[in-house]
Amino acid sequence: MTATLIDGKTIATGIRDQVATDAAALREAGWPPALVSVSVGDTAAAALYVRNQKRSAEACGLQFQERNFPDTISLEQLIGVLQGLNADPRVNGIIIQRPLPAHIPVKALQKAVHPLKDVEGMHPASIGNIVYNDLALGPCTAVAAVEMLKTLPLQIEGLDVVVIGHSEIVGKPIAFLMMGLGATVTVCHHMTRQVAVHSRRADAVFVAVGKPGLVTGAMLKPGAALIDIGINRVDGRTVGDADFDSCAEVAGWLTPVPGGVGPVTVATLLSNAVKATRMQMDHYRSAYAAE
Structure with missing residues (x-):
């Protein structure tokens, strides 16, 4: 073997250290970063991913909530749930867990997540911004x-x-x-x-x-x-x-x-979470600051 291995674990550790520092600063400012995981139906296939996300998030000082819905929920009802999370200032990032039931198209949910809370970087606006070399939540x-x-x-x-x-x-x-x-x-x-x-x-x-x-x-x-x-x-x-x-x-x-x-992907999700929280904090301050 001649190739040098690129150690993802070491790179991820560096990213998570920065996330922990940023999260502490946001908590001090009154904006504790909080993630919500949304899953539908039997979660066995996604359970390992959710546990890893939760453990990594909490180790960096991020709050992590799991919300599971029955596979009988309709697309319209689930979009309503996401709209509620979009409007809740206590929620800074939304994660859509896969797989989803056949009647729930993942793209419809990705579009329903507000771009400022799109920590997975899956919203069309998040991906489209990259074309303009504007990487916010990729x-x-x-x-x-x-x-x-x-x-x-x-x-x-x-x-x-x-x-x-x-x-x-x-x-x-x-x-x-x-x-x-x-x-x-x-x-x-x-x-x-x-x-x-x-x-x-x-x-x-x-x-x-x-x-x-x-x-x-x-x-x-x-x-x-x-x-x-x-x-x-x-x-x-x-x-x-x-x-x-x-x-x-x-x-x-x-x-x-x-x-x-x-x-590194998991660490990037956490990095997106603190970026999203900071963007929301700035948005609320500019929109509702006293004259």
């Missing part, structure tokens, strides 16, 4: 992946970057974030001919497709950085979208799975 996984690349001794301006995968909440935001930093970006997807032709000339490759072993060492430029965002279960193990062993022989830097982008 999609957590995309922001985390880019932050990991920024920790490397690479000059981002002019960097040749390939993004494999063009989802609305990961691939596309990464592409715009990297362009905003001055990189030259190519986006590959399921209709791209000869992905390897693009990836072999890249200084950095992001992959987020959900297909284990998709990227191999033969597809990489020697010394390139590889940010593997994929999460797959293979023979009882959690693996990414990259064939780790072959990529580790070629890449200069490589994220492990698990222990790479995942911990």
Whole structure:
């Protein structure tokens, strides 16, 4: 193995330390950051994520509430719940847990969360702002992946970057974030001919497709950085979208799975929570301050 592992746990620790400092300052100002998790129906599939979010939030001094609703709730009723949370100044961030019942489209809920409380960065306004290079509350996984690349001794301006995968909440935001930093970006997807032709000339490759072993060492430029965002279960193990062993022989830097982008994503959610709280505090002060 020649690649240097990009330790997501260490990067996440640094982010959480800053979150704890910021949360303490907000509590001192009378604005204790508070998150609300919203889940629907049988929560077994999301229970581990919720426990991790709660533990991480409370360790940083953030309040965390869990609200679960029966799978018989209608979309209209659930949107009403979100509108109530939007209007409650004691709630600073809203997390929509997945999976959801078939009759509850996740995009409808993401649109119903107020942009100032969109700590997951999934509202169309949050994603759209990235096009204007205005990163307020960005999609957590995309922001985390880019932050990991920024920790490397690479000059981002002019960097040749390939993004494999063009989802609305990961691939596309990464592409715009990297362009905003001055990189030259190519986006590959399921209709791209000869992905390897693009990836072999890249200084950095992001992959987020959900297909284990998709990227191999033969597809990489020697010394390139590889940010593997994929999460797959293979023979009882959690693996990414990259064939780790072959990529580790070629890449200069490589994220492990698990222990790479995942911990930084959770830390980014918490960072978004304190940003959202600060934005709301500023909004209320400007809107309701005495003349």
